[in-house]
Amino acid sequence: MGGVFHASILFLVAAGLQVVFGVQKIFNLACGSFYALGAYAGASAVAYFTGHGGSPALFIVPLALGGLAVGLVGVVVERGLLRFVYDRDETFQLLLTFALVLMLEDLIRMTWGTAPVSTGGLYLSYGQARLLGATVPVYNLIVIAASLAIALAIGWLLTRTAFGRIIRASADNREMAEALGVDMRWVYVRVFTLGTMLGTLGGALVIPATAAMSEMGIELIVEAFAVVVIGGLGSMRGAFVGALVVGIFRSVAIAVYPELEMLLIYLIVIAVLLWRPRGLFGAAAA
Amino acid sequence: MRAAVTLALVGIAIAALPRLAPAYYVTLMLPFMAYGVVLLGLNLLFGYTGLVSFGHALFIGIGAYTGAVLTTRFGIRQMELILPAAALAAAVVAAPVGALCVRYVKIYFGMLTLAFGMVFYTFLLKFYKLTGGDEGMRMLRPYLLGQSWEGFSKTAYLIGPYYYFSLAVLVLATLLMWRIVRSPFGLCLKTIRDNPLKAESLGVSVPRYRWYAFMISAVYAAAGGALLATPTGNVDPTLAYWTHSGNIVFMVLLGGFASFFGPLLGAFVFIFLQDTVMSVFPYWRLVFGAILAVIVIFAPGGLMGFFARRTVTPVSRA
Numbered sequence: 001m002g003g004v005f006h007a008s009i010l011f012l013v014a015a016g017l018q019v020v021f022g023v024q025k026i027f028n029l030a031c032g033s034f035y036a037l038g039a040y041a042g043a044s045a046v047a048y049f050t051g052h053g054g055s056p057a058l059f060i061v062p063l064a065l066g067g068l069a070v071g072l073v074g075v076v077v078e079r080g081l082l083r084f085v086y087d088r089d090e091t092f093q094l095l096l097t098f099a100l101v102l103m104l105e106d107l108i109r110m111t112w113g114t115a116p117v118s119t120g121g122l123y124l125s126y127g128q129a130r131l132l133g134a135t136v137p138v139y140n141l142i143v144i145a146a147s148l149a150i151a152l153a154i155g156w157l158l159t160r161t162a163f164g165r166i167i168r169a170s171a172d173n174r175e176m177a178e179a180l181g182v183d184m185r186w187v188y189v190r191v192f193t194l195g196t197m198l199g200t201l202g203g204a205l206v207i208p209a210t211a212a213m214s215e216m217g218i219e220l221i222v223e224a225f226a227v228v229v230i231g232g233l234g235s236m237r238g239a240f241v242g243a244l245v246v247g248i249f250r251s252v253a254i255a256v257y258p259e260l261e262m263l264l265i266y267l268i269v270i271a272v273l274l275w276r277p278r279g280l281f282g283a284a285a286a
Numbered sequence: 287m288r289a290a291v292t293l294a295l296v297g298i299a300i301a302a303l304p305r306l307a308p309a310y311y312v313t314l315m316l317p318f319m320a321y322g323v324v325l326l327g328l329n330l331l332f333g334y335t336g337l338v339s340f341g342h343a344l345f346i347g348i349g350a351y352t353g354a355v356l357t358t359r360f361g362i363r364q365m366e367l368i369l370p371a372a373a374l375a376a377a378v379v380a381a382p383v384g385a386l387c388v389r390y391v392k393i394y395f396g397m398l399t400l401a402f403g404m405v406f407y408t409f410l411l412k413f414y415k416l417t418g419g420d421e422g423m424r425m426l427r428p429y430l431l432g433q434s435w436e437g438f439s440k441t442a443y444l445i446g447p448y449y450y451f452s453l454a455v456l457v458l459a460t461l462l463m464w465r466i467v468r469s470p471f472g473l474c475l476k477t478i479r480d481n482p483l484k485a486e487s488l489g490v491s492v493p494r495y496r497w498y499a500f501m502i503s504a505v506y507a508a509a510g511g512a513l514l515a516t517p518t519g520n521v522d523p524t525l526a527y528w529t530h531s532g533n534i535v536f537m538v539l540l541g542g543f544a545s546f547f548g549p550l551l552g553a554f555v556f557i558f559l560q561d562t563v564m565s566v567f568p569y570w571r572l573v574f575g576a577i578l579a580v581i582v583i584f585a586p587g588g589l590m591g592f593f594a595r596r597t598v599t600p601v602s603r604a
Binding site: 110 | 338340386390392393394396397398400401402404405408409412413528529532535536539569570571572574575576577578579582583586
């Protein structure tokens, strides 16, 4: 079950990575940093909430809101940095997101210091449940359910709404979408902010189960990266399946042979890249 | 002609530095020279072949750990043996890894190299008995030219014999790379970068040449990694971490990937600027991230790009 919890967090971050790659064709190395940012913001929001007499039972509300609110930084990043490089080579786009990784890591250190930040003992405030013979914190189940709901909501957004159609059209053929009167600047800002918010929400939701550390972002990016490679770049279904594969294999490996933990994940990544370079759900053509 | 004079002056300045500058700045030159070797190789891949590796720290790690293992486990202390051993180890790893990676270009090449780099990183981290885990291993002071230099203090050793040894390695590596990029082989790489289809139709085996370039750059990175380990005296897994790979790509871009000497300038500026920034402000990543963003957006040619714009080159040799 720990694997599924981890998978649902990974899915959120990877989904953010995918939607941005799908539309803007930018592989955002900074998605892990957004995740870390969300974690710290969520922890701060909870601390403020409980510090002002909020009921501990409701801590998940400020947690999620804090995570989502800090996701608005995506607007600043897109307008302030990314919009200059859409016409450039992928290499430069990748390096620009690497610049973001460097900056965000230190901004987090400046704001929250280097000591780990946690939400205290709130993790188990919803109690534990017995499921399939294992004891699982109820909080984990809530996060898994929320992640599933978000997955469904994204699916609905992409396939059933006008905005979703515009996103898919822009992902397929940017020029054509523009020629048909879609304002790309508007689409890019929204898509990037959506992607950022998914990452920051993922970070906020993970925090009660662990503690926020400034390195958590650059560590998560390699896992999120494994998810999207296994699933296929730009594919939402791929993010979902990839997250499950990585989350479950990771927890199995930890239980069976800890030394193999991440090694196993990377070996799967390499195998997938060699066998199906576009991932399990990637588009057939470039 | 002007370039030759500039080079000669820079060379004299570097050779005379230990006599002129405080020891602290002289020791800062050591990572510069080590990274210089790494970046010469990396730029063969990045600037000349058009492939961006986000996992090159893998080979720095291999070189550094080769040095550490040889000096501590096998009692082999001669730097003249460590460098070829590091190069050989890198070549052995790079042959299969490169053969797989060069089947892809652009973002997929970057991702695959990143994945291989992280495989090695986790190996270093998790196989504690072999590698010392996150604490890493010690790198004993290597012998140079068959001498142990026991009488020298650590600083005297580093700013004396080791400085000139590193410099000699860097000069040799530079001369060799100069020959490589001017050779028919180097020209083939440039053709592959600019127009792979045309290169293929002219009879150049694109994957094979990319593979050669990958191997050469891996060997350079390992030699640089072995040089890098001595001044710190310790090697740890972060040498192979993906952000380290990102930093060396950053150095290349900072100096200018379109120029032969750009990466060397990039390494120099990166190391001295990092030292300066860290002495006044603890958050060097913030400053460097901003610098990288500015370079990417406004000056993709890097520092060398500024020189190139001012001096008029009659024939484009890019």
